[in-house]
Amino acid sequence: MGSSQTVPSRRTRAPRGGGDKLRTEILTAAENLLVQTCDEAAVTVRAVANAVGVTPPSIYLHFADKDELLVAVCERNFEELSAAVERAAGEATDPRDALRLAATAYVHFGLARPEQYRILFMRKAGPQTEQMELDRLRSSSGFNLLLDTVQACMQAGLMRRSDPMVVAVVLWSIVHGLTSLMISKPAFEWPPMEEMVDHATRAYLDGLRP
Amino acid sequence: MGSSQTVPSRRTRAPRGGGDKLRTEILTAAENLLVQTCDEAAVTVRAVANAVGVTPPSIYLHFADKDELLVAVCERNFEELSAAVERAAGEATDPRDALRLAATAYVHFGLARPEQYRILFMRKAGPQTEQMELDRLRSSSGFNLLLDTVQACMQAGLMRRSDPMVVAVVLWSIVHGLTSLMISKPAFEWPPMEEMVDHATRAYLDGLRP
DNA sequence: TCGTCAGGTTAACGGGGTTAAGTAACCTCT
DNA sequence: AGAGGTTACTTAACCCCGTTAACCTGACGA
Numbered sequence: 001m002g003s004s005q006t007v008p009s010r011r012t013r014a015p016r017g018g019g020d021k022l023r024t025e026i027l028t029a030a031e032n033l034l035v036q037t038c039d040e041a042a043v044t045v046r047a048v049a050n051a052v053g054v055t056p057p058s059i060y061l062h063f064a065d066k067d068e069l070l071v072a073v074c075e076r077n078f079e080e081l082s083a084a085v086e087r088a089a090g091e092a093t094d095p096r097d098a099l100r101l102a103a104t105a106y107v108h109f110g111l112a113r114p115e116q117y118r119i120l121f122m123r124k125a126g127p128q129t130e131q132m133e134l135d136r137l138r139s140s141s142g143f144n145l146l147l148d149t150v151q152a153c154m155q156a157g158l159m160r161r162s163d164p165m166v167v168a169v170v171l172w173s174i175v176h177g178l179t180s181l182m183i184s185k186p187a188f189e190w191p192p193m194e195e196m197v198d199h200a201t202r203a204y205l206d207g208l209r210p
Numbered sequence: 211m212g213s214s215q216t217v218p219s220r221r222t223r224a225p226r227g228g229g230d231k232l233r234t235e236i237l238t239a240a241e242n243l244l245v246q247t248c249d250e251a252a253v254t255v256r257a258v259a260n261a262v263g264v265t266p267p268s269i270y271l272h273f274a275d276k277d278e279l280l281v282a283v284c285e286r287n288f289e290e291l292s293a294a295v296e297r298a299a300g301e302a303t304d305p306r307d308a309l310r311l312a313a314t315a316y317v318h319f320g321l322a323r324p325e326q327y328r329i330l331f332m333r334k335a336g337p338q339t340e341q342m343e344l345d346r347l348r349s350s351s352g353f354n355l356l357l358d359t360v361q362a363c364m365q366a367g368l369m370r371r372s373d374p375m376v377v378a379v380v381l382w383s384i385v386h387g388l389t390s391l392m393i394s395k396p397a398f399e400w401p402p403m404e405e406m407v408d409h410a411t412r413a414y415l416d417g418l419r420p
Numbered sequence: 421t422c423g424t425c426a427g428g429t430t431a432a433c434g435g436g437g438t439t440a441a442g443t444a445a446c447c448t449c450t
Numbered sequence: 451a452g453a454g455g456t457t458a459c460t461t462a463a464c465c466c467c468g469t470t471a472a473c474c475t476g477a478c479g480a
Binding site: 270 | 435436437438439440444445446
Protein backbone atom coordinates (compact mmCIF):
# COMPACT_ATOMS: atom_id res chain seq x y z
CA MET A 1 0.00 0.00 0.00
CA GLY A 2 1.73 3.17 -1.15
CA SER A 3 1.67 6.59 0.40
CA SER A 4 -1.86 7.57 1.33
CA GLN A 5 -2.55 10.89 -0.30
CA THR A 6 -4.10 13.76 1.61
CA VAL A 7 -6.60 14.29 -1.15
CA PRO A 8 -8.03 10.85 -1.70
CA SER A 9 -7.82 11.04 -5.50
CA ARG A 10 -11.33 10.89 -6.76
CA ARG A 11 -12.93 7.51 -7.03
CA THR A 12 -13.17 6.01 -10.44
CA ARG A 13 -16.71 6.11 -11.56
CA ALA A 14 -18.79 3.01 -10.83
CA PRO A 15 -20.07 0.86 -13.72
CA ARG A 16 -23.68 0.86 -14.75
CA GLY A 17 -25.37 -1.35 -12.18
CA GLY A 18 -22.95 -0.53 -9.40
CA GLY A 19 -24.53 2.52 -7.89
CA ASP A 20 -25.07 0.72 -4.64
CA LYS A 21 -21.37 0.20 -4.23
CA LEU A 22 -21.07 3.85 -3.22
CA ARG A 23 -23.68 3.36 -0.56
CA THR A 24 -21.66 0.81 1.33
CA GLU A 25 -18.49 2.82 0.83
CA ILE A 26 -20.22 5.81 2.41
CA LEU A 27 -21.42 3.70 5.31
CA THR A 28 -18.01 2.26 6.11
CA ALA A 29 -16.32 5.64 5.73
CA ALA A 30 -18.83 7.22 8.09
CA GLU A 31 -18.40 4.41 10.58
CA ASN A 32 -14.62 4.73 10.45
CA LEU A 33 -14.85 8.44 11.06
CA LEU A 34 -17.17 7.85 13.99
CA VAL A 35 -14.92 5.24 15.55
CA GLN A 36 -11.64 7.02 14.93
CA THR A 37 -12.69 10.47 16.13
CA CYS A 38 -15.13 9.14 18.74
CA ASP A 39 -17.13 12.27 18.11
CA GLU A 40 -20.44 12.45 16.30
CA ALA A 41 -19.76 16.08 15.41
CA ALA A 42 -16.77 15.04 13.32
CA VAL A 43 -19.00 12.99 11.06
CA THR A 44 -20.05 15.74 8.72
CA VAL A 45 -21.44 15.11 5.27
CA ARG A 46 -18.42 16.84 3.83
CA ALA A 47 -15.94 14.79 5.82
CA VAL A 48 -17.62 11.56 4.81
CA ALA A 49 -17.71 12.57 1.17
CA ASN A 50 -14.07 13.52 1.31
CA ALA A 51 -13.10 10.23 2.93
CA VAL A 52 -14.89 8.30 0.20
CA GLY A 53 -13.35 10.47 -2.50
CA VAL A 54 -16.57 12.01 -3.71
CA THR A 55 -18.33 15.38 -3.51
CA PRO A 56 -20.88 16.11 -0.79
CA PRO A 57 -24.04 16.04 -2.92
CA SER A 58 -23.31 12.46 -3.88
CA ILE A 59 -24.24 11.45 -0.36
CA TYR A 60 -27.79 12.52 -1.09
CA LEU A 61 -28.08 10.04 -3.91
CA HIS A 62 -28.19 7.31 -1.27
CA PHE A 63 -29.46 8.96 1.92
CA ALA A 64 -32.28 11.44 2.31
CA ASP A 65 -30.36 13.46 4.87
CA LYS A 66 -27.57 13.23 7.41
CA ASP A 67 -29.90 11.74 9.97
CA GLU A 68 -30.67 8.79 7.74
CA LEU A 69 -26.98 8.22 7.16
CA LEU A 70 -26.21 8.16 10.87
CA VAL A 71 -29.08 5.82 11.57
CA ALA A 72 -27.95 3.51 8.78
CA VAL A 73 -24.45 3.48 10.22
CA CYS A 74 -25.72 2.52 13.65
CA GLU A 75 -28.17 -0.09 12.45
CA ARG A 76 -25.30 -2.48 12.04
CA ASN A 77 -24.25 -1.91 15.60
CA PHE A 78 -27.76 -2.52 16.75
CA GLU A 79 -27.73 -5.94 15.12
CA GLU A 80 -24.38 -6.67 16.71
CA LEU A 81 -25.67 -5.61 20.10
CA SER A 82 -28.61 -7.95 19.72
CA ALA A 83 -26.27 -10.74 18.70
CA ALA A 84 -23.86 -10.13 21.57
CA VAL A 85 -26.68 -10.14 24.10
CA GLU A 86 -28.15 -13.32 22.66
CA ARG A 87 -24.78 -15.02 22.65
CA ALA A 88 -24.23 -14.14 26.29
CA ALA A 89 -27.69 -15.31 27.26
CA GLY A 90 -27.05 -18.58 25.47
CA GLU A 91 -24.20 -19.37 27.85
CA ALA A 92 -26.52 -19.55 30.81
CA THR A 93 -28.15 -22.65 32.22
CA ASP A 94 -31.28 -21.08 33.68
CA PRO A 95 -33.23 -18.04 32.47
CA ARG A 96 -32.35 -16.01 35.54
CA ASP A 97 -28.67 -16.34 34.82
CA ALA A 98 -29.39 -15.58 31.19
CA LEU A 99 -30.74 -12.18 32.23
CA ARG A 100 -27.66 -11.45 34.30
CA LEU A 101 -25.21 -12.48 31.61
CA ALA A 102 -27.15 -10.54 28.99
CA ALA A 103 -27.08 -7.44 31.17
CA THR A 104 -23.32 -7.52 31.50
CA ALA A 105 -22.92 -8.11 27.78
CA TYR A 106 -25.19 -5.16 27.01
CA VAL A 107 -23.27 -2.69 29.13
CA HIS A 108 -19.95 -4.01 27.93
CA PHE A 109 -20.99 -3.63 24.32
CA GLY A 110 -22.32 -0.12 24.81
CA LEU A 111 -19.21 1.12 26.57
CA ALA A 112 -17.03 -0.31 23.82
CA ARG A 113 -18.88 1.82 21.22
CA PRO A 114 -19.88 4.96 23.09
CA GLU A 115 -20.61 7.18 20.11
CA GLN A 116 -22.70 4.58 18.38
CA TYR A 117 -24.58 3.88 21.59
CA ARG A 118 -25.18 7.57 22.02
CA ILE A 119 -26.62 7.88 18.53
CA LEU A 120 -28.80 4.82 18.93
CA PHE A 121 -30.21 5.42 22.39
CA MET A 122 -29.44 8.90 23.68
CA ARG A 123 -30.18 11.13 20.74
CA LYS A 124 -33.24 13.10 19.87
CA ALA A 125 -34.47 11.62 16.62
CA GLY A 126 -36.97 13.08 14.24
CA PRO A 127 -40.44 11.49 14.36
CA GLN A 128 -40.03 9.21 11.37
CA THR A 129 -36.51 8.27 12.34
CA GLU A 130 -37.70 7.33 15.80
CA GLN A 131 -40.53 5.27 14.34
CA MET A 132 -38.03 3.36 12.21
CA GLU A 133 -35.82 2.73 15.19
CA LEU A 134 -38.75 1.54 17.28
CA ASP A 135 -39.94 -0.84 14.58
CA ARG A 136 -36.45 -2.24 14.38
CA LEU A 137 -36.31 -2.56 18.13
CA ARG A 138 -39.62 -4.34 18.47
CA SER A 139 -38.86 -6.75 15.67
CA SER A 140 -35.34 -7.36 16.95
CA SER A 141 -34.57 -10.74 18.38
CA GLY A 142 -32.85 -9.03 21.31
CA PHE A 143 -35.90 -7.36 22.78
CA ASN A 144 -38.12 -10.34 22.14
CA LEU A 145 -35.57 -12.62 23.72
CA LEU A 146 -35.63 -10.38 26.78
CA LEU A 147 -39.39 -10.64 27.03
CA ASP A 148 -39.32 -14.40 26.49
CA THR A 149 -36.61 -14.89 29.08
CA VAL A 150 -38.55 -12.89 31.65
CA GLN A 151 -41.59 -15.06 30.99
CA ALA A 152 -39.45 -18.17 31.21
CA CYS A 153 -38.27 -17.03 34.63
CA MET A 154 -41.85 -16.69 35.77
CA GLN A 155 -42.85 -20.07 34.41
CA ALA A 156 -39.84 -21.70 36.02
CA GLY A 157 -40.83 -20.26 39.38
CA LEU A 158 -37.70 -18.12 39.54
CA MET A 159 -39.63 -14.89 39.45
CA ARG A 160 -42.86 -13.67 40.96
CA ARG A 161 -45.61 -13.35 38.37
CA SER A 162 -46.28 -9.82 37.17
CA ASP A 163 -46.43 -7.88 33.92
CA PRO A 164 -43.48 -9.18 31.87
CA MET A 165 -43.38 -5.99 29.86
CA VAL A 166 -42.76 -3.92 32.98
CA VAL A 167 -40.00 -6.24 34.12
CA ALA A 168 -38.38 -6.27 30.70
CA VAL A 169 -38.46 -2.49 30.38
CA VAL A 170 -37.07 -2.03 33.86
CA LEU A 171 -34.24 -4.45 33.18
CA TRP A 172 -33.51 -2.52 30.01
CA SER A 173 -33.62 0.72 31.99
CA ILE A 174 -31.10 -0.59 34.48
CA VAL A 175 -28.51 -1.54 31.89
CA HIS A 176 -29.23 1.53 29.80
CA GLY A 177 -28.98 3.76 32.84
CA LEU A 178 -25.57 2.42 33.75
CA THR A 179 -24.32 2.52 30.18
CA SER A 180 -25.54 5.99 29.34
CA LEU A 181 -24.44 7.56 32.60
CA MET A 182 -20.94 6.16 32.23
CA ILE A 183 -20.85 7.38 28.64
CA SER A 184 -22.01 10.91 29.32
CA LYS A 185 -19.99 11.41 32.53
CA PRO A 186 -16.79 9.45 31.92
CA ALA A 187 -14.80 11.54 34.41
CA PHE A 188 -16.94 10.42 37.34
CA GLU A 189 -15.26 7.91 39.67
CA TRP A 190 -17.53 5.02 38.79
CA PRO A 191 -17.23 1.83 40.76
CA PRO A 192 -16.10 -1.08 38.56
CA MET A 193 -18.64 -1.66 35.84
CA GLU A 194 -18.99 -5.41 36.26
CA GLU A 195 -19.53 -5.00 39.98
CA MET A 196 -22.32 -2.50 39.40
CA VAL A 197 -24.11 -4.52 36.74
CA ASP A 198 -23.84 -7.69 38.75
CA HIS A 199 -25.00 -6.01 41.93
CA ALA A 200 -27.89 -4.25 40.22
CA THR A 201 -29.33 -7.19 38.32
CA ARG A 202 -28.77 -9.61 41.17
CA ALA A 203 -30.53 -7.37 43.66
CA TYR A 204 -33.39 -6.54 41.30
CA LEU A 205 -33.97 -10.17 40.40
CA ASP A 206 -33.70 -11.20 44.05
CA GLY A 207 -36.36 -8.67 44.87
CA LEU A 208 -38.60 -10.28 42.29
CA ARG A 209 -38.43 -13.79 43.75
CA PRO A 210 -41.79 -15.53 44.32
CA MET B 211 -46.47 46.95 26.82
CA GLY B 212 -47.50 47.77 23.27
CA SER B 213 -47.63 45.37 20.36
CA SER B 214 -44.62 43.11 20.51
CA GLN B 215 -42.57 43.93 17.47
CA THR B 216 -41.03 41.24 15.30
CA VAL B 217 -37.71 42.95 15.64
CA PRO B 218 -37.40 43.42 19.39
CA SER B 219 -36.23 47.01 19.16
CA ARG B 220 -32.73 47.10 20.42
CA ARG B 221 -32.26 47.17 24.15
CA THR B 222 -31.37 50.45 25.71
CA ARG B 223 -27.80 50.34 26.78
CA ALA B 224 -27.15 49.28 30.37
CA PRO B 225 -25.74 51.85 32.79
CA ARG B 226 -22.18 51.73 33.99
CA GLY B 227 -22.18 48.99 36.62
CA GLY B 228 -25.02 47.04 35.02
CA GLY B 229 -23.21 44.84 32.59
CA ASP B 230 -24.32 41.76 34.48
CA LYS B 231 -27.93 42.62 33.80
CA LEU B 232 -27.46 41.41 30.25
CA ARG B 233 -26.15 38.11 31.54
CA THR B 234 -29.36 37.25 33.31
CA GLU B 235 -31.43 38.52 30.40
CA ILE B 236 -29.53 36.18 28.12
CA LEU B 237 -30.07 33.28 30.50
CA THR B 238 -33.80 33.77 30.77
CA ALA B 239 -34.16 34.32 27.04
CA ALA B 240 -32.26 31.12 26.35
CA GLU B 241 -34.32 29.22 28.87
CA ASN B 242 -37.54 30.51 27.37
CA LEU B 243 -36.42 29.47 23.92
CA LEU B 244 -35.54 26.02 25.22
CA VAL B 245 -38.85 25.54 26.98
CA GLN B 246 -41.04 26.99 24.25
CA THR B 247 -39.47 25.16 21.32
CA CYS B 248 -38.57 22.07 23.35
CA ASP B 249 -35.63 21.70 21.00
CA GLU B 250 -32.02 22.33 21.89
CA ALA B 251 -31.25 22.99 18.24
CA ALA B 252 -33.50 26.03 18.29
CA VAL B 253 -31.36 27.66 20.94
CA THR B 254 -28.80 29.24 18.65
CA VAL B 255 -26.58 32.10 19.70
CA ARG B 256 -28.24 34.23 17.09
CA ALA B 257 -31.75 33.38 18.22
CA VAL B 258 -30.91 34.14 21.83
CA ALA B 259 -29.29 37.42 20.90
CA ASN B 260 -32.29 38.35 18.83
CA ALA B 261 -34.69 37.50 21.63
CA VAL B 262 -32.76 39.71 24.02
CA GLY B 263 -32.55 42.49 21.46
CA VAL B 264 -28.81 42.44 21.05
CA THR B 265 -26.28 41.35 18.44
CA PRO B 266 -24.71 37.86 18.58
CA PRO B 267 -21.20 38.86 19.66
CA SER B 268 -22.63 40.38 22.82
CA ILE B 269 -23.29 36.88 24.06
CA TYR B 270 -19.56 36.28 24.18
CA LEU B 271 -19.07 39.11 26.63
CA HIS B 272 -20.70 36.90 29.24
CA PHE B 273 -20.17 33.32 28.08
CA ALA B 274 -17.04 31.77 26.64
CA ASP B 275 -19.01 29.78 24.08
CA LYS B 276 -22.41 28.30 23.42
CA ASP B 277 -21.65 25.32 25.58
CA GLU B 278 -21.11 27.48 28.63
CA LEU B 279 -24.37 29.27 27.98
CA LEU B 280 -26.34 26.04 27.79
CA VAL B 281 -24.72 24.71 30.93
CA ALA B 282 -25.47 27.93 32.76
CA VAL B 283 -29.09 27.70 31.67
CA CYS B 284 -29.42 24.19 33.00
CA GLU B 285 -27.63 24.79 36.26
CA ARG B 286 -30.78 26.36 37.60
CA ASN B 287 -32.74 23.25 36.72
CA PHE B 288 -30.16 21.10 38.42
CA GLU B 289 -30.70 22.98 41.66
CA GLU B 290 -34.44 22.61 41.26
CA LEU B 291 -34.06 18.89 40.65
CA SER B 292 -32.03 18.57 43.83
CA ALA B 293 -34.64 20.52 45.74
CA ALA B 294 -37.55 18.51 44.34
CA VAL B 295 -35.86 15.24 45.26
CA GLU B 296 -35.04 16.46 48.75
CA ARG B 297 -38.57 17.67 49.29
CA ALA B 298 -39.98 14.31 48.25
CA ALA B 299 -37.55 12.45 50.46
CA GLY B 300 -38.54 14.65 53.36
CA GLU B 301 -42.10 13.36 53.18
CA ALA B 302 -41.04 9.85 54.08
CA THR B 303 -41.00 8.32 57.52
CA ASP B 304 -38.19 5.83 57.05
CA PRO B 305 -35.13 6.06 54.78
CA ARG B 306 -36.27 3.22 52.58
CA ASP B 307 -39.44 5.08 51.70
CA ALA B 308 -37.39 8.21 51.24
CA LEU B 309 -35.49 6.48 48.46
CA ARG B 310 -38.69 5.40 46.76
CA LEU B 311 -40.32 8.80 46.95
CA ALA B 312 -37.16 10.50 45.76
CA ALA B 313 -36.96 8.16 42.80
CA THR B 314 -40.46 9.01 41.65
CA ALA B 315 -39.79 12.71 42.10
CA TYR B 316 -36.61 12.44 40.04
CA VAL B 317 -38.26 10.79 37.06
CA HIS B 318 -41.25 13.09 37.28
CA PHE B 319 -39.02 16.14 37.27
CA GLY B 320 -36.92 14.92 34.36
CA LEU B 321 -39.91 14.09 32.19
CA ALA B 322 -41.39 17.51 32.85
CA ARG B 323 -38.25 19.21 31.45
CA PRO B 324 -37.00 16.82 28.79
CA GLU B 325 -34.71 19.19 26.93
CA GLN B 326 -33.05 20.42 30.07
CA TYR B 327 -32.64 16.87 31.33
CA ARG B 328 -31.11 15.91 28.01
CA ILE B 329 -28.60 18.73 28.21
CA LEU B 330 -27.71 17.98 31.81
CA PHE B 331 -27.39 14.22 31.67
CA MET B 332 -27.43 12.90 28.12
CA ARG B 333 -25.13 15.23 26.27
CA LYS B 334 -21.51 14.89 25.39
CA ALA B 335 -19.79 17.71 27.22
CA GLY B 336 -16.34 19.06 26.63
CA PRO B 337 -13.76 18.04 29.25
CA GLN B 338 -13.86 21.24 31.28
CA THR B 339 -17.62 21.49 31.03
CA GLU B 340 -17.95 17.96 32.30
CA GLN B 341 -15.58 18.68 35.17
CA MET B 342 -17.69 21.65 36.20
CA GLU B 343 -20.84 19.56 36.07
CA LEU B 344 -19.25 16.81 38.13
CA ASP B 345 -18.05 19.24 40.77
CA ARG B 346 -21.52 20.65 40.99
CA LEU B 347 -22.97 17.16 41.22
CA ARG B 348 -20.65 16.00 43.98
CA SER B 349 -21.17 19.13 46.03
CA SER B 350 -24.93 19.06 45.46
CA SER B 351 -27.10 18.26 48.40
CA GLY B 352 -29.08 15.87 46.20
CA PHE B 353 -26.33 13.37 45.59
CA ASN B 354 -25.04 13.58 49.14
CA LEU B 355 -28.52 13.09 50.46
CA LEU B 356 -28.79 9.96 48.35
CA LEU B 357 -25.58 8.58 49.81
CA ASP B 358 -26.62 9.48 53.34
CA THR B 359 -30.03 7.92 52.93
CA VAL B 360 -28.51 4.70 51.64
CA GLN B 361 -26.25 4.59 54.67
CA ALA B 362 -29.18 5.36 56.92
CA CYS B 363 -30.99 2.35 55.44
CA MET B 364 -28.06 0.14 56.27
CA GLN B 365 -27.75 1.45 59.79
CA ALA B 366 -31.47 1.03 60.34
CA GLY B 367 -31.23 -2.60 59.30
CA LEU B 368 -33.44 -2.00 56.26
CA MET B 369 -30.69 -2.84 53.82
CA ARG B 370 -27.91 -5.39 53.72
CA ARG B 371 -24.49 -3.81 54.29
CA SER B 372 -22.44 -3.23 51.18
CA ASP B 373 -20.66 -0.38 49.42
CA PRO B 374 -23.04 2.60 49.71
CA MET B 375 -21.51 4.21 46.66
CA VAL B 376 -22.44 1.25 44.49
CA VAL B 377 -25.98 1.25 45.81
CA ALA B 378 -26.34 4.99 45.31
CA VAL B 379 -25.01 4.90 41.77
CA VAL B 380 -27.24 1.98 40.87
CA LEU B 381 -30.28 3.76 42.26
CA TRP B 382 -29.33 6.77 40.22
CA SER B 383 -28.89 4.55 37.17
CA ILE B 384 -32.34 3.10 37.59
CA VAL B 385 -34.11 6.43 37.66
CA HIS B 386 -31.84 7.91 35.01
CA GLY B 387 -32.37 4.88 32.79
CA LEU B 388 -36.13 5.21 32.96
CA THR B 389 -36.05 8.95 32.48
CA SER B 390 -33.64 9.02 29.60
CA LEU B 391 -35.20 6.12 27.73
CA MET B 392 -38.63 7.69 27.93
CA ILE B 393 -37.19 10.99 26.76
CA SER B 394 -35.28 9.66 23.79
CA LYS B 395 -37.96 7.19 22.66
CA PRO B 396 -41.22 8.93 23.48
CA ALA B 397 -43.16 6.96 20.86
CA PHE B 398 -42.55 3.64 22.58
CA GLU B 399 -45.55 2.20 24.39
CA TRP B 400 -44.15 2.63 27.88
CA PRO B 401 -46.04 1.18 30.79
CA PRO B 402 -47.24 3.88 33.18
CA MET B 403 -44.26 5.76 34.58
CA GLU B 404 -45.23 5.60 38.24
CA GLU B 405 -45.82 1.89 38.00
CA MET B 406 -42.37 1.32 36.55
CA VAL B 407 -40.53 3.50 39.04
CA ASP B 408 -42.39 1.99 41.93
CA HIS B 409 -41.86 -1.55 40.71
CA ALA B 410 -38.17 -0.99 39.98
CA THR B 411 -37.17 0.66 43.23
CA ARG B 412 -39.32 -1.64 45.33
CA ALA B 413 -37.88 -4.77 43.77
CA TYR B 414 -34.32 -3.49 43.91
CA LEU B 415 -34.61 -2.45 47.53
CA ASP B 416 -36.36 -5.72 48.40
CA GLY B 417 -33.46 -7.56 46.87
CA LEU B 418 -31.12 -5.65 49.13
CA ARG B 419 -32.82 -6.64 52.39
CA PRO B 420 -30.52 -8.05 55.07
C1' DT C 421 -22.84 4.93 -34.00
C1' DC C 422 -25.80 7.20 -31.26
C1' DG C 423 -29.07 8.55 -27.82
C1' DT C 424 -30.25 7.71 -23.02
C1' DC C 425 -29.71 7.54 -18.45
C1' DA C 426 -27.25 6.25 -14.25
C1' DG C 427 -23.63 8.28 -11.63
C1' DG C 428 -21.75 11.59 -10.57
C1' DT C 429 -19.94 17.13 -10.41
C1' DT C 430 -20.06 22.53 -9.96
C1' DA C 431 -21.84 26.26 -7.90
C1' DA C 432 -24.47 28.29 -4.71
C1' DC C 433 -27.80 29.38 -0.76
C1' DG C 434 -28.93 30.17 3.95
C1' DG C 435 -27.57 29.62 8.51
C1' DG C 436 -24.56 28.35 12.18
C1' DG C 437 -20.44 29.60 15.87
C1' DT C 438 -16.99 32.75 16.52
C1' DT C 439 -13.60 36.74 16.24
C1' DA C 440 -11.22 41.32 15.18
C1' DA C 441 -11.93 45.81 15.12
C1' DG C 442 -14.60 49.86 15.69
C1' DT C 443 -17.96 53.07 18.16
C1' DA C 444 -20.74 55.38 21.38
C1' DA C 445 -22.78 56.07 25.82
C1' DC C 446 -21.63 56.62 30.58
C1' DC C 447 -18.94 58.16 34.59
C1' DT C 448 -15.17 60.62 36.71
C1' DC C 449 -12.07 64.14 37.34
C1' DT C 450 -10.62 68.61 36.99
C1' DA D 451 -18.51 72.27 31.64
C1' DG D 452 -15.64 69.71 29.01
C1' DA D 453 -11.86 66.02 28.36
C1' DG D 454 -10.56 61.40 29.11
C1' DG D 455 -10.97 56.78 29.68
C1' DT D 456 -13.50 52.86 30.53
C1' DT D 457 -17.62 49.94 29.69
C1' DA D 458 -21.05 48.12 26.83
C1' DC D 459 -21.91 47.16 23.07
C1' DT D 460 -21.99 46.95 17.24
C1' DT D 461 -20.29 46.13 12.38
C1' DA D 462 -18.26 43.25 9.37
C1' DA D 463 -16.34 39.28 8.34
C1' DC D 464 -14.48 34.28 8.41
C1' DC D 465 -15.08 29.51 7.93
C1' DC D 466 -17.85 25.44 8.26
C1' DC D 467 -22.19 23.23 7.99
C1' DG D 468 -26.43 20.76 5.53
C1' DT D 469 -28.78 20.94 1.43
C1' DT D 470 -30.46 22.00 -3.41
C1' DA D 471 -30.57 23.12 -8.42
C1' DA D 472 -28.42 22.65 -12.46
C1' DC D 473 -25.13 20.70 -15.22
C1' DC D 474 -21.97 17.18 -17.12
C1' DT D 475 -20.17 12.66 -18.78
C1' DG D 476 -19.03 8.19 -19.35
C1' DA D 477 -21.13 3.47 -19.90
C1' DC D 478 -24.32 0.72 -22.28
C1' DG D 479 -28.29 -1.11 -25.22
C1' DA D 480 -30.38 -0.44 -29.78
